[in-house]
Amino acid sequence: GAGVSQSPSNKVTEKGKDVELRCDPISGHTALYWYRQSLGQGLEFLIYFQGNSAPDKSGLPSDRFSAERTGGSVSTLTIQRTQQEDSAVYLCASSFHPSGGGQETQYFGPGTRLLVL
Amino acid sequence: AQSVTQLDSHVSVSEGTPVLLRCNYSSSYSPSLFWYVQHPNKGLQLLLKYTSAATLVKGINGFEAEFKKSETSFHLTKPSAHMSDAAEYFCVVVDTGRRALTFGSGTRLQVQP
Structure with missing residues (x-):
């Protein structure tokens, strides 16, 4: 596609329910990132996928959060037993990351706004 | 950590x-810096990035930034503001160990007519 897409754009759920957020990266991009934007914490890194390597999960705030990337493309972020503090905008980004540097541009999707009641 | x-x-x-x-940065070596x-x-949306080339x-949109190692700064400037520039701006550094972006807290720019 033309850019990174995310679905749903908005999600309202009840405390304790599980939610799944989806990200479709730019075609051909090898790296995929999840970030969270909340009022109290600003923008923070959650998890990073690069090719077939093991993901970097160092930013996940608790074991209720998990993510997978199937076939090196689409990714799903799952939050189990949601809590009110999980309310935030969840952003996905992708980049073309052939090797070294870390200077490649990350392109962001529009985000999924999650509200936990 | 940067x-x-x-x-x-x-x-x-x-x-x-x-x-x-x-924007001021903290890094033990030459970082990659961005403004979004x-x-x-x-x-x-990416505005610009510094990767040690210049x-x-x-x-x-007419924005520019100057990397000053001696001042550990990467300030964003524009000669003439336009109403459409009103937005939130984030200074960002790459944590090259993780490749994840570390964001500043953001600056909300308001442009008065």
Whole structure:
């Protein structure tokens, strides 16, 4: 596609329910990132996928959060037993990351706004 | 760990006057630095990036930033503000160990007519 897409754009759920957020990266991009934007914490890194390597999960705030990337493309972020503090905008980004540097541009999707009641 | 500090949470300017958004970074070596902009209800968009090729970096929409190692700064400037520049601006550093972006707290730019 033309850019990174995310679905749903908005999600309202009840405390304790599980939610799944989806990200479709730019075609051909090898790296995929999840970030969270909340009022109290600003923008923070959650998890990073690069090719077939093991993901970097160092930013996940608790074991209720998990993510997978199937076939090196689409990714799903799952939050189990949601809590009110999980309310935030969840952003996905992708980049073309052939090797070294870390200077490649990350392109962001529009985000999924999650509200936990 | 690398970090960035945005010195102003809000900046207000008049249309047609210069813009200065300040950012200081903390890094043990030469970092990769970025400025991203986020318009209301829109996604994050890259304005410009510094990757050690040149200290003065030009970006989109007339913005530029200068990397000053001696001052550990990467301030964003624009000679003349436009109403459409009103948005939130984020100074960002790459944590090269993880490749994840570390964001500053953001500066909300308001442009008065």
